[in-house]
Amino acid sequence: MITLKQNSSTQPKLPIESPEPQWLQTVRIILQPLENLDRYQQLYGDIYLSRFAAFPLQVIISNPKGIQELFTADSKLLETGSGSQIMQPLLGDNSLILMDGDRHLQQRKLLMPPFHGDRIKAYSNLIREITEQVTNKWKVGESFVARPQMQDISLKVILRTVFGLQEGERYAQIQQILIEMLNTFNEPLSVVFLLFKSLQRDLVPWSPWGKFLRRRQQLDKLIYAEIRERRHQTQGEDILSLLLSARDEHGQPMSDVELRDELMTMLFAGHETTAIALAWALYWVHYHPEVGEKLLQELNSIDVSSADPTTITQLPYLNAVCSETLRIYPVVLFALPRILQAPMQLMGYDLPKGMTVSVSIYSTHHNPDIYPEPKCFRPERFLERQFSQYEFLPFGGGNRRCLGMAFALFEMKLVLATILSHYSLELLDKVPLKSVRRGIVFTPSGGVNLKVKDKF
Numbered sequence: 001m002i003t004l005k006q007n008s009s010t011q012p013k014l015p016i017e018s019p020e021p022q023w024l025q026t027v028r029i030i031l032q033p034l035e036n037l038d039r040y041q042q043l044y045g046d047i048y049l050s051r052f053a054a055f056p057l058q059v060i061i062s063n064p065k066g067i068q069e070l071f072t073a074d075s076k077l078l079e080t081g082s083g084s085q086i087m088q089p090l091l092g093d094n095s096l097i098l099m100d101g102d103r104h105l106q107q108r109k110l111l112m113p114p115f116h117g118d119r120i121k122a123y124s125n126l127i128r129e130i131t132e133q134v135t136n137k138w139k140v141g142e143s144f145v146a147r148p149q150m151q152d153i154s155l156k157v158i159l160r161t162v163f164g165l166q167e168g169e170r171y172a173q174i175q176q177i178l179i180e181m182l183n184t185f186n187e188p189l190s191v192v193f194l195l196f197k198s199l200q201r202d203l204v205p206w207s208p209w210g211k212f213l214r215r216r217q218q219l220d221k222l223i224y225a226e227i228r229e230r231r232h233q234t235q236g237e238d239i240l241s242l243l244l245s246a247r248d249e250h251g252q253p254m255s256d257v258e259l260r261d262e263l264m265t266m267l268f269a270g271h272e273t274t275a276i277a278l279a280w281a282l283y284w285v286h287y288h289p290e291v292g293e294k295l296l297q298e299l300n301s302i303d304v305s306s307a308d309p310t311t312i313t314q315l316p317y318l319n320a321v322c323s324e325t326l327r328i329y330p331v332v333l334f335a336l337p338r339i340l341q342a343p344m345q346l347m348g349y350d351l352p353k354g355m356t357v358s359v360s361i362y363s364t365h366h367n368p369d370i371y372p373e374p375k376c377f378r379p380e381r382f383l384e385r386q387f388s389q390y391e392f393l394p395f396g397g398g399n400r401r402c403l404g405m406a407f408a409l410f411e412m413k414l415v416l417a418t419i420l421s422h423y424s425l426e427l428l429d430k431v432p433l434k435s436v437r438r439g440i441v442f443t444p445s446g447g448v449n450l451k452v453k454d455k456f
């Protein structure tokens, strides 16, 4: 059994273990995750012990200094793959997220370049085109739900950039099945199927898990068909082409299963997250009209349709709005869990080997010492002060920091700028919206209902 002991030389505050029984903590975190993270932070501070679902005892941390210690520790001391098995049914065993050690490092090196620097600038026309293609269907006077519309944009973007897929039958089928599969997790409670392996049973075809498995099978068939075809084609600029041409140290190419798992990883990690962030941004700029007006003023100072993408992505207020959106309701509440491979000192505590450490992105972003009035949406805070990467971490950090961070921010800013400079929208949900669970991500309740007032 794992126990914690205090380091007597520095006299730190001991991490407290919540006295609530495991089942109660689990029910509370599943049903009211944000409220309970706030409550635990108030009760126990920024480092405490928690027992959740079927997971072993874990340290929950939201202290920037502690997070820095963790994220800058030797990555060999931290294992993530075995702690992220919740995603295995979606992503398979060969996903970057489930890898560790040298294999993880090699694969990251391979996948990183297309998501960075000048390479992402090359996607700007595609992102603007897809945004216009989707939003051209919006009609003045009609309403729409932002999340699925933003998902339509971000999924099309990822299918084109990662798979190199042009529109056609397979593209449409992948898009439809993927959306159906993700909709399995529309109900916050459906996460129990991912959390508890014992519930992952295909008892009847219409059971939630049965439906999930059948959709996964259909999706796999389409992805494998695409991989087989592409092995015999000339290589393009997309990420599948890059993976197809990669060779390991023995000169061997990636197998079909390895390719499928990485493609699924980028499909899942890379589109719904960005779509949710965009839906929230649309909510906030209309919920606080003064923010929307200030942003529009900034956007009107350039010609969004023809401006160099860097001019758009470097706009200070646009950046502040996107940052504050990702701060107040991070799409992912926790960084991937880190399991200690050796004893470790963290904030003066001696943590034993085998202990899982989970960084609470949400709690860090809601610490009033870092962000005064943390429940208020105030983009100006990002203009007044620079936050460190251990204070503002919507994309996690250390050696597992989100692979698509630069890409996601680039896409978020371009899509938002394109929409706001072409449409005048009205928020129909003029109420505080809650952030609710959708599988392993968190999304605005109801998806954000908007109405098109005018088209420019």
Ligand code: HEM
Pocket: 096, 097, 098, 108, 265, 266, 267, 269, 270, 271, 273, 274, 277, 331, 332, 334, 335, 336, 337, 394, 395, 396, 397, 398, 399, 400, 401, 402, 403, 404, 405, 407, 408
């Ligand atoms: C707003 C959008 C996004 C958010 C909020 C987000 C958030 C995150 C977070 C919190 C992590 C865990 C990092 C950690 O544990 O330290 C992560 C990992 C990851 N993300 Fe994202 N992400 C987004 C978009 C994307 C995109 C566009 C892609 C690209 C295809 C992507 C691919 C990945 C991958 C592959 C990992 C695993 C990295 C590893 O294990 O080394 N994400 N993301």
